[in-house]
Amino acid sequence: MKVLEVKDVYKSLGRREIIKGISFDVEEGEIFGFLGPNGAGKTTTIRMMVGLIGANKGTISIMGNDIAKDKEKALANVGAVVENPELYSYLSGRENLMQIARIRNIPKEEVEKVIRLVGMEQRINDKVKKYSLGMKQRLGLAAALLPNPRLLILDEPTNGLDPSGILDFRNIVKKASRERGTAVFVSSHILSEVQQVCDKVAFISGGVIQAVESIVDGVNTETDTITLITKEISKTIDIMHELELVKDVKVDNQEITALISKDSSPQLIVELVKAGIEIEEIFKKHKGVEQRYMELVEGGIR
Missing domain, CATH: 3.40.50.300 (P-loop containing nucleotide triphosphate hydrolases)
Incomplete structure (x- = not known):
């Protein structure tokens, strides 16, 4: 109610x-x-x-x-x-x-x-x-x-x-x-x-x-933050920008960090592989309110 x-x-x-x-x-x-x-x-x-x-x-x-x-x-x-x-x-x-x-x-x-x-x-x-x-x-x-x-x-x-x-x-x-x-x-x-x-x-x-x-339990349940490592950074970012499930993308020290819809990392992997991207490593970052606050209020993923 x-x-x-x-x-x-x-x-x-x-x-x-x-x-x-x-x-x-x-x-x-x-x-x-x-x-x-x-x-x-x-x-x-x-x-x-x-x-x-x-x-x-x-x-x-x-x-x-x-x-x-x-x-x-x-x-x-x-x-x-x-x-x-x-x-x-x-x-x-x-x-x-x-x-x-x-x-x-x-x-x-x-x-x-x-x-x-x-x-x-x-x-x-x-x-x-x-x-x-x-x-x-x-x-x-x-x-x-x-x-x-x-x-x-x-x-x-x-x-x-x-x-x-x-x-x-x-x-x-x-x-x-x-x-x-x-x-x-x-x-x-x-x-x-x-x-x-x-x-x-x-x-x-x-x-x-x-x-x-x-x-x-102090963890945001609407989105996931993933880190992805590939040699094709520029092409990968271009593809991710076209995907609705991707909310934000940043690059830091040759690592791509993306904010994506909850539990959509398997779909992201499928889309990147279909586009011919060779993924060397991908993993999910566990984050709480502080990380989400930085993403939404302070201007992006940190």
Whole structure:
């Protein structure tokens, strides 16, 4: 089931076009990464998703509700942690959550469930001013999860956290997605974070989504990178450029490195042999999100 649908969205600020026709969707229980460098358009996209600014063109729907036409219904399904969460430092963690519960008519039992989910049982009665940044982030996540949202939006959620805090935060997000079926949208410029936590990732650069791809155990599952050695480099490259299965080709130290469709290396070999190319060696490179990021965002295979 699609929880979030973004269709052909454009956004300009002044005369500058920030978002240029992006489209993607996030399924129930899926952790979706939005990966790109600073200035790529990630924060602008989130601001449109939570109704702070409107799109110039295109639609954003949450649980089938168009945010431009029915903002209240759409946002009723959303929880968000945007950088440092707003908390009452003079209250305890529990008192912060109870304030939200009272306003939104959420039963106390749900507060207790969320406290357990984020692992704050031992510190929940301490004043927030005594919390570390990591504990504040946990409490912010608890507050976002309290109404049991269908979509959880996290904008650079691990900024400023130490390695232990990052690991804890990551595990909580995975647990929420798995146990509650929550769709999670994670915006980040940190490659390792997206690689460790996400099921799928959109690579965005200059307001354009370069690709949306699945991730399994930190490895891109949509394409393969192969290295090929032959004495007929020029002819081989000409042939590869004509093949639809070949997405990108580079030459380095007399080796050809190509980005090809997933599991299409046997077909590539057949096409090259048919063209009379003598292949001395061919092998597949195993790569993760970092390699794919370089291919899509930084201008080619490296």
